[in-house]
Amino acid sequence: MDKKTNLRSKKIAQIRGWIQAAATLLTNIHIPNVFKGQIYQGKAKTVCVPGLNCYSCPAATGACPIGAFQAVVGSSKFKFSYYITGFFILLGVLLGRFICGFLCPFGWFQDLLHKIPGKKLSTARLKPLRYLKYIILIVFVILLPMLVTNSIGMGDPFFCKYICPQGVLEGAIPLSLGNAAIRSALGNLFTFKCLILITVVILSILFYRPFCKWICPLGAVYSLFNKVSLLGIQVESSKCVGCNKCAKACKMDVDVRKTPNHMECIRCGACIKACPTDAIHYQFMGKTCPKKDSCNSQQ
Amino acid sequence: MKAKKVLITLLALGTALSFTACNGGTTEKETAKTESAKTESSKTETTNTETTEADKTETVKADTENTETENTGSDTAQITYEETDTDPSDNTSDSELDNLYQQENQLFADHKDAWDKAFGLMSKSSADSSGNYADFLSDTVESNKDSFTDEQYQTLTDDIETIRKIEEQIAELEKKNAETDTSETKTASDDSSPFNNFSGKDFDGNSVDESLFSKNAVTVVNFWFTGCKPCVAELSKLNELNDAIKSMGGEVVGINTETFDGNEDAIKEAASILESQGAKYRNLSIDSDSDAGKYASNIMAFPTTILVDRNGNIVGDPMLGGIDNQDNYDALMKQIQSVIDADSTEK
Numbered sequence: 151m152d153k154k155t156n157l158r159s160k161k162i163a164q165i166r167g168w169i170q171a172a173a174t175l176l177t178n179i180h181i182p183n184v185f186k187g188q189i190y191q192g193k194a195k196t197v198c199v200p201g202l203n204c205y206s207c208p209a210a211t212g213a214c215p216i217g218a219f220q221a222v223v224g225s226s227k228f229k230f231s232y233y234i235t236g237f238f239i240l241l242g243v244l245l246g247r248f249i250c251g252f253l254c255p256f257g258w259f260q261d262l263l264h265k266i267p268g269k270k271l272s273t274a275r276l277k278p279l280r281y282l283k284y285i286i287l288i289v290f291v292i293l294l295p296m297l298v299t300n301s302i303g304m305g306d307p308f309f310c311k312y313i314c315p316q317g318v319l320e321g322a323i324p325l326s327l328g329n330a331a332i333r334s335a336l337g338n339l340f341t342f343k344c345l346i347l348i349t350v351v352i353l354s355i356l357f358y359r360p361f362c363k364w365i366c367p368l369g370a371v372y373s374l375f376n377k378v379s380l381l382g383i384q385v386e387s388s389k390c391v392g393c394n395k396c397a398k399a400c401k402m403d404v405d406v407r408k409t410p411n412h413m414e415c416i417r418c419g420a421c422i423k424a425c426p427t428d429a430i431h432y433q434f435m436g437k438t439c440p441k442k443d444s445c446n447s448q449q
Numbered sequence: 450m451k452a453k454k455v456l457i458t459l460l461a462l463g464t465a466l467s468f469t470a471c472n473g474g475t476t477e478k479e480t481a482k483t484e485s486a487k488t489e490s491s492k493t494e495t496t497n498t499e500t501t502e503a504d505k506t507e508t509v510k511a512d513t514e515n516t517e518t519e520n521t522g523s524d525t526a527q528i529t530y531e532e533t534d535t536d537p538s539d540n541t542s543d544s545e546l547d548n549l550y551q552q553e554n555q556l557f558a559d560h561k562d563a564w565d566k567a568f569g570l571m572s573k574s575s576a577d578s579s580g581n582y583a584d585f586l587s588d589t590v591e592s593n594k595d596s597f598t599d600e601q602y603q604t605l606t607d608d609i610e611t612i613r614k615i616e617e618q619i620a621e622l623e624k625k626n627a628e629t630d631t632s633e634t635k636t637a638s639d640d641s642s643p644f645n646n647f648s649g650k651d652f653d654g655n656s657v658d659e660s661l662f663s664k665n666a667v668t669v670v671n672f673w674f675t676g677c678k679p680c681v682a683e684l685s686k687l688n689e690l691n692d693a694i695k696s697m698g699g700e701v702v703g704i705n706t707e708t709f710d711g712n713e714d715a716i717k718e719a720a721s722i723l724e725s726q727g728a729k730y731r732n733l734s735i736d737s738d739s740d741a742g743k744y745a746s747n748i749m750a751f752p753t754t755i756l757v758d759r760n761g762n763i764v765g766d767p768m769l770g771g772i773d774n775q776d777n778y779d780a781l782m783k784q785i786q787s788v789i790d791a792d793s794t795e796k
Contacts, residue, residue: 188749227676239464239465243461243465301725305678331767331768332750334766334769335770
């Protein structure tokens with residue numbers, strides 16, 4: 151049984167790229183809209199998608215949780231975004247940063263960029279930068295939209311407006327290509343955000359997932375639940391031979407044996423694939439259970 | 450250790466559910482009520498709408514600095530211009546009409562100080578499309594008699610009498626024109642503009658139809674919604690624009706997409722925001738299933754401003770973004786001027 155589940159964990163880790171592709175497709179299902187330069191505005195847009203995926207993407211299925219959070223917090227009608235906070239806690243407790251590794255379109259984008267051959271740099275020495283994303287979460291997502299408001303209490307979505315490169319990639323660029331009217335509305339802010347996007351793209355080729363590690367406020371939210379999330383990673387110490395291959399394989403700079411559910415772990419399964427004795431595997435609700443779907447039905 | 454962890458997760462799950470189900474105190478409940486007109490009033494539904502409504506704002510601001518829409522307008526405009534250019538039959542009466550309008554405008558220009566004051570005192574809700582324009586003017590002047598000096602009052606009443614005569618001539622000419630003219634303009638505009646069969650109500654409950662457009666050379670229609678920050682930011686500037694183009698034969702009209710179908714709460718809210726921003730121009734509530742309502746529902750980004758000519762046709766491309774940006778203001782003003790010019794050559 152153990153052998154079998156460990157193999158299944160390995161299999162999941164191996165098909166991660168396909169799962170990411172499928173998740174990206176599902177979060178951006180309205181593909182014809184890209185050519186029309188129109189945004190889908192139906193009922194599904196009232197629901198958030200798990201990953202960082204711009205609401206303004208013409209193909210987007212749902213709303214970006216970070217964007218929605220800022221919009222509600224910054225609105226004069228609401229003081230706090232209960233619905234989205236609940237959504238964060240729910241997904242965080244169920245999956246944690248598994249979402250970053252498997253479901254987030256922008257994570258997949260960075261993974262693909264990192265596959266471009268060339269010199270790769272380690273981020274092991276840049277660990278303090280990890281805390282930047284919590285500052286961004288608190289300042290740009292929560293405090294500024296809440297506090298910097300006009301006379302009738304409306305704030306700007308500061309993270310979306312001034313930082314998020316996904317917004318340019320998925321929102322501004324396809325919309326302006328498909329729509330002449332929006333092209334004429336582009337200005338300095340667009341240029342500034344394009345520079346951010348280009349920087350992130352270049353860094354993503356050199357480093358592994360720089361945006362996820364240092365900037366992403368959504369990753370910061372999910373990381374808070376990583377230690378307690380129902381889906382986790384387990385290391386069987388009886389099987390471990392201490393070869394340290396897992397720690398070397400980890401691109402998020404986590405030592406899975408010491409901290410199997412570290413806040414930075416995106417559950418990508420690189421360690422599971424690397425382990426020569428199959429000592430590492432996914433678990434759900436404390437049970438060694440590789441497939442989250444089958445686990446859900448077992449509950 | 451393990452038991453503790455399970456406890457924490459269960460606790461967190463519980464919090465998640467209570468947050469999601471929670472409507473967040475009275476403020477949220479109140480607004481939820483207005484939203485529920487559109488959606489069913491189940492708790493999650495209303496909180497969900499909160500996301501979308503507010504998220505629209507984000508769409509607007511997120512990346513493109515301003516906004517965007519479909520460009521249904523451009524084709525329409527071209528059709529109308531071609532139509533009017535190749536229309537020699539009514540030229541004589543048109544130029545006569547034009548001449549009469551010019552005379553009126555000349556009067557306004559000659560006694561600018563007095564008239565500007567009078568226009569400032571007008572209450573828009575009482576503007577009535579039927580009847581002689583001079584009656585409307587004299588009503589305004591009479592009811593505000595005390596505000597003018599004797600000299601001003603004299604010039605105004607004199608002007609009004611001249612205008613009354615001009616208006617009578619205009620009415621006659623227009624009647625004649627209408628008979629020969631309708632077939633052509635109708636065919637051109639019927640299939641192209643969502644504003645041909647226009648009907649709406651202003652926030653005081655007065656009905657408005659397509660005569661809204663026919664009275665002015667150009668009508669600036671601004672689409673906005675209450676939760677949209679850039680929309681609210683430009684309201685005072687739109688009011689300024691309205692004052693500026695009034696004497697040129699233009700008017701600014703606001704359409705708030707939340708006030709569709711006479712939604713009372715939304716109208717109240719919109720009216721209070723308009724007041725807080727000092728915006729006094731007309732705002733209309735229209736039906737969401739009317740042509741204009743459908744046009745507005747297809748707008749993806751706010752604020753969007755379009756120009757509508759006398760025949761109810763959209764002229765040029767929709768403008769995205771607020772006119773509190775000086776470049777946008779200048780561009781819009783230029784477009785307005787060209788519509789007015791086209792309108793006067795047309796006649």
